[in-house]
Amino acid sequence: MTDQPRLLSPRRLEAFSDGVFAIAATLLVLDLSVDHLGSISNNDQLWHALGAISESVLSFVISFLLLCMLWMVHTRQFEYVKRVDDPVLWLNSLRLLGVVLIPFTTSVNADFSELLLGRLVLPLNFLWVLLFDWALWRYVTTSPRGLLGDMSDDExxxxxxxxxxxxxxxxxxxxLAPFIGSWAFLAFAVVPPLDAAIRGRRRRRR
Structure with a gap:
């Protein structure tokens, strides 16, 4: 009879994941530098130079906030995950592969926003991470190996x-990104109130 792969504590996975998120968030700001402003001698020139890098600033803010959102999703998930196995380790690693690429795709988005591919790389990068967020959670919640802690069926x-x-x-x-660029990420702002409205309607029906 073959040995079953043993289950592990998630503590090292969480520590590694937190480190990756922290480094990715820090690397985002490296694209913002006063070197990009050029020679400045008065307020008007400074305002004009800051306006010229506004696309980079917008991409940084959006990516940082969404990266924080992804980290919060990860944190909430692993508040309930009590054991991990090899598939969880691989799914989480593939999720982190997308996370470490975010500083690069943010730079591409800012520098080549006039090109279709330039506008798509960052949204596709985030979609990659979200897909593995969902796949990992789906695996954990349906696994017969008891990876999930105390959580009701409704939860x-x-x-x-x-x-x-x-x-x-x-x-x-x-x-939406090919048409409105980084502003397409505002779609994520709609999700929390929509989810709250759906939950409120379901509670009223009960």
């Missing part, structure tokens, strides 16, 4: 719905 369904909703929103962002 599991609600969390799974939010993870899938984030993927759908990511697809919407990819579809």
């Amino acid at each position: 599991v369904r609600a969390s799974s719905r939010r993870a899938l909703g984030a993927v759908v929103t990511g697809l919407v962002v990819v579809l």
